[in-house]
Amino acid sequence: MAQPEHVIQNKIRLALSANQCTVFRINVGKLRLPDGTLFQTGVPRGYSDLSGFRWSDGKAFFIEVKTQTGRPRKDQIQFHHMLTSHGIVHGIARSPEDAIKIVKEGLIGYGFKQ
Numbered sequence: 001m002a003q004p005e006h007v008i009q010n011k012i013r014l015a016l017s018a019n020q021c022t023v024f025r026i027n028v029g030k031l032r033l034p035d036g037t038l039f040q041t042g043v044p045r046g047y048s049d050l051s052g053f054r055w056s057d058g059k060a061f062f063i064e065v066k067t068q069t070g071r072p073r074k075d076q077i078q079f080h081h082m083l084t085s086h087g088i089v090h091g092i093a094r095s096p097e098d099a100i101k102i103v104k105e106g107l108i109g110y111g112f113k114q
Contacts, residue, residue, distance in 0.1 A: 002067055002068055002069070003067065004067070005065055005066065005067050005070065008065055008066075008067065008093075008094065008095065008096075009025070009049055009050065009065040011095075011096045012050065012063065012065060012093055012095075012096050012099040013025065013050065014096070015096035015097075015099060015100055016050075016052065016063075016096075016099055016100065016103060019100055019103070019104070020054065020055040020056060021052050021053065021054050021055065021061075021103060022052045022053055022055070023050055023051075023052035024050065024051050024052055025049070025050055026042065026043055026047055026048065026049060026050065026051060027041075027042055028040070028041060028042030028043060028047075029041050029042060044079075045075040046073070046075030046076045046077075046078050046079035047062075047079060048062035048063055048064045048076075048079065048090065049063060049064055049065040050062070050063040050065065050099075051063070054103060059089060059106065060088065060089065061088075061089040061090060061102065061103050062079075062083060062088065062089070062090035063090070063091065063092075063093050063099050063102060063103075064076055064080075064090070064091070064092045064093070064111075065092075065093055065094075066092050066093070066094050066111075067094065068094055070094075072092060072112065077112065080109060080112045083108070083109075084108055084109050087108060088108065089102065089103065089106050089107060089108060090102070090107075090108065090109065090110075091107055091108075091109060091110025091111045091112065092110065092111030092112060093110075093111070094111070098110070098111065
C-alpha cells in the first residue's frame with residue numbers, strides 16, 4: 001500500500017534532522033475574511049514543502065515531497081527553474097533516502113525532468 005504524502009514528509013523530516021540538518025515544514029492556507037474576500041497565508045504557490053539547512057556548512061536546501069506516482073505542478077516546476085538558475089540545492093524526494101541524497105550530495109533539481 002502506498003504511503004500518503006504527509007507520512008513520507010514526516011519520515012523525511014525525521015531523517016534529515018537525524019542527519020545534522022534543520023528542517024522547516026512550510027504551511028500554507030486560505031481563509032475567508034468577513035467581507036468575503038480570500039486571504040492566502042504563507043509562501044508563494046510552488047514553494048517547496050520542506051526547506052532547511054545543513055549544520056556542516058549552513059547550505060540551504062528545498063525539498064518537494066511526492067508520493068511514488070506524484071508529479072510536480074506547473075508552479076512547482078517554475079519554482080524549480082528559479083532555484084536551478086541560482087544553483088540552490090533542491091529536488092523531489094519520494095523517500096527519506098531521496099531527501100538525504102539531495103542534501104548530502106548538494107544536488108540541484110534531483111527528480112525534476114530536465
